[in-house]
Amino acid sequence: MASSYSKKTILLTAYGRVTSSTVDGRKINFCTDFDKSIVVNSFRRRGWNQVSPDEEWNIYWSNTVNCRNIFSIDNGYRLNDRQIINHFPNHFELVRKDLLVKNIKRYRKELEKECNPLGEKTEVKLPSGQAVTRYLHLDFIPITYVLPSDYNIFVEEYRKFPQSTWILKPCGKSQGAGIFLVNKLSKLKKWSRESKKYLQHHLTSKDNYVISRYINNPLLIGGKKFDLRIYVLVASFRPLKAYMYREGFCRFCTMKYNTSVTELDNMYIHLTNVSVQKHGDDYNSHHGGKLGMQNLKLYLEGTRGKNVTERLFEEIQWLIVHSLKAVASVMSNDRHCFECYGYDIIIDDNLKPWLIEVNASPSMSATTVNDRILKYKLVDNLLSVVLPPDGIPDARWNKTPTEEALGDFEILIDEDSMYARELELARRESKCSRMKTC
Ligand SMILES: Nc1ncnc2c1ncn2[C@@H]1O[C@H](COP(=O)(O)OP(=O)(O)OP(=O)(O)O)[C@@H](O)[C@H]1O
Numbered sequence: 001m002a003s004s005y006s007k008k009t010i011l012l013t014a015y016g017r018v019t020s021s022t023v024d025g026r027k028i029n030f031c032t033d034f035d036k037s038i039v040v041n042s043f044r045r046r047g048w049n050q051v052s053p054d055e056e057w058n059i060y061w062s063n064t065v066n067c068r069n070i071f072s073i074d075n076g077y078r079l080n081d082r083q084i085i086n087h088f089p090n091h092f093e094l095v096r097k098d099l100l101v102k103n104i105k106r107y108r109k110e111l112e113k114e115c116n117p118l119g120e121k122t123e124v125k126l127p128s129g130q131a132v133t134r135y136l137h138l139d140f141i142p143i144t145y146v147l148p149s150d151y152n153i154f155v156e157e158y159r160k161f162p163q164s165t166w167i168l169k170p171c172g173k174s175q176g177a178g179i180f181l182v183n184k185l186s187k188l189k190k191w192s193r194e195s196k197k198y199l200q201h202h203l204t205s206k207d208n209y210v211i212s213r214y215i216n217n218p219l220l221i222g223g224k225k226f227d228l229r230i231y232v233l234v235a236s237f238r239p240l241k242a243y244m245y246r247e248g249f250c251r252f253c254t255m256k257y258n259t260s261v262t263e264l265d266n267m268y269i270h271l272t273n274v275s276v277q278k279h280g281d282d283y284n285s286h287h288g289g290k291l292g293m294q295n296l297k298l299y300l301e302g303t304r305g306k307n308v309t310e311r312l313f314e315e316i317q318w319l320i321v322h323s324l325k326a327v328a329s330v331m332s333n334d335r336h337c338f339e340c341y342g343y344d345i346i347i348d349d350n351l352k353p354w355l356i357e358v359n360a361s362p363s364m365s366a367t368t369v370n371d372r373i374l375k376y377k378l379v380d381n382l383l384s385v386v387l388p389p390d391g392i393p394d395a396r397w398n399k400t401p402t403e404e405a406l407g408d409f410e411i412l413i414d415e416d417s418m419y420a421r422e423l424e425l426a427r428r429e430s431k432c433s434r435m436k437t438c
Pocket residue numbers: 142167169173174175176177179212213214215216227270271272273344346356357359
């Protein structure tokens with residue numbers, strides 16, 4: 001690729017930035033593995049030129065498999081300074097259900113060993129009167145075990161809380177596929193016997209399941225369960241630079257929440273995935289069962305008060321930052337990479353947020369008009385953050401976006417910037433003083 005970048009065609013983006021659409025007089029080339037109009041049009045609107053992955057590209061919106069191939073040693077492909085790509089090669093450390101849990105458990109243990117106050121534990125009294133030990137500051141994932149390897153530890157935990165419901169999720173699948181709820185060990189054993197028959201010849205880590213304590217007291221609106229989808233952009237893991245998009249949304253179940261045992265298999269009550277709910281009789285294709293995050297905030301301020309709502313959103317930011325810190329040391333922090341993660345969060349009726357999972361390729365298709373507007377803005381805004389001020393992809397750039405370029409993204413953490421470090425410190429202090437008063 002040419003080494004001089006002098007000739008520029010100037011464009012103005014939605015974020016008011018003057019950017020270039022050319023590298024050395026030729027158009028910036030993008031390629032993508034998705035023929036999603038939102039992605040392709042967002043790139044074209046910048047005056048960029050679409051090429052195929054085997055041509056000279058500057059920005060690649062790839063799927064996770066092709067990204068891994070690009071970074072594979074066998075491939076021998078070396079990215080140049082004018083190439084950036086939308087995944088970190090080992091993103092699975094954060095997005096695979098079993099690895100996310102493993103990394104968070106390791107992170108908490110390390111903090112505990114270092115006697116870091118964040119690793120502090122406390123005894124909690126459950127409504128049943130039982131006392132259990134929990135992390136004071138980092139108890140943000142439901143208790144989870146990996147099957148088959150953790151089966152015996154799970155059984156121990158199950159016996160302590162025989163009234164609990166558990167949710168089983170296959171590590172290698174998405175969109176609600178293969179998920180089911182159990183409240184009896186006998187049901188789990190039956191499933192295990194049957195799935196062993198099916199899996200015994202091809203058991204790989206992809207066939208693992210996680211079994212998590214089911215959050216059976218979700219916050220309900222209109223009697224229905226929902227989860228929150230939040231977009232988090234990571235520009236770098238070391239130093240950690242992460243941004244949260246203000247316009248997330250809630251995804252609602254189509255049927256009213258019901259904890260009755262006879263409804264345990266009813267996925268229209270328990271799973272909030274749009275891919276599941278859109279098949280329900282009561283699915284509304286106009287709003288798609290979605291409510292914007294800003295509307296959720298207004299609803300909570302009205303029903304629960306401003307302070308608790310603010311606290312909830314601080315807690316959400318806290319859990320995102322610490323989930324990222326939990327994987328930062330194991331991520332291959334290639335400077336050509338950035339990644340937009342879809343965080344799935346459930347809020348319980350005590351307004352405690354729980355991290356359910358993280359997606360590396362959050363859907364860029366739109367189910368409603370509002371969805372389309374949101375995702376167009378998201379992709380355009382995201383490009384403004386990951387590109388240097390002149391708009392030309394540059395892996396050498398120090399990844400410090402201007403306030404204007406941030407648009408609807410807010411800084412979650414930037415270990416490079418004094419301001420962002422102070423923000424993080426303030427967040428930590430606010431969290432600690434809150435925990436002490438609880
Ligand atoms: N521990 C839990 N407690 C309560 N509900 C849960 C729990 N875990 C998952 N769920 C529900 O099940 C849904 C699917 O779970 P999850 O997102 O982990 O699986 P998935 O099939 O991989 O989804 P995706 O397509 O988002 O990757 C969640 O959106 C949530 O509604």
